[in-house]
Amino acid sequence: MRSMKTVIAVAAFAALGSAHASTINIYTGSDDGAPVAGPWASSTAAEATFTAAASSFGLSQLITFESQPVGYNANFTAAPGVTVALTGANYGAGLSGVSNTTLGNLYGFNVTSGGANWLGFPNGSAKFSFAGGANFFGAYITGVQREFTSSLTIGFNDGSSQTVFVPINVNGGATYLGFTDTSSFNSVTISNISNDAWGIDNVTVAAVPEPASIALLLAGLGVVGGVARRGAARKEK
Ligand SMILES: [Ca+2]
Ligand SMILES: [Ca+2]
Incomplete structure (x- = not known):
């Protein structure tokens, strides 16, 4: 069994060229090479820390993708007030869109207890938009290999945006990525610029x-x- 990384980083990120005087706190935990059946101790711990921090900004809801039809839908409503827009090619089940199967821990997989579904976008992006605005976002990212070189772009209600790069370095398994922002934003775009097949699941967003x-x-x-x-x-x- 691979050794588990027990890194939970809480870092304050300065805005990069942003007009927003916001403070972004990032919460990550990595379970390097962990199996698809779990456990993902570091990721789960990071989720708990993030959720506690997010609670000061309001109620949250969990997107598990379990009620979503399996297949590639470029635009869908993931939860009340939350829409998702996908870009990139459709490589089919286990890779793109909503899947209920997995090709293994080097690919995306489900982390919902008793569930099966998860969301993948191997060479594109997933944009989560929030009708009521939001101050936090968190998700499990599964099947990342070597380095999460992908960027996370936060879109604000006034049309401006800022990009953060999150240092996650694993070879398969699960990681957790969450952040809080003192400025309200209306969308989060996770861009897969490494062409690595991976997925996201159990996304925590603001409730409306x-x-x-x-x-x-x-x-x-x-x-x-x-x-x-x-x-x-x-x-x-
Ligand atoms: Ca799920
Ligand atoms: Ca992968």
């Missing part, structure tokens, strides 16, 4: 109120308002 919840809330306010008005009307009689 569902339309149904908003409708119920408005209906509730309407009922309360109506009762108050009727009460006032009766008093006038």
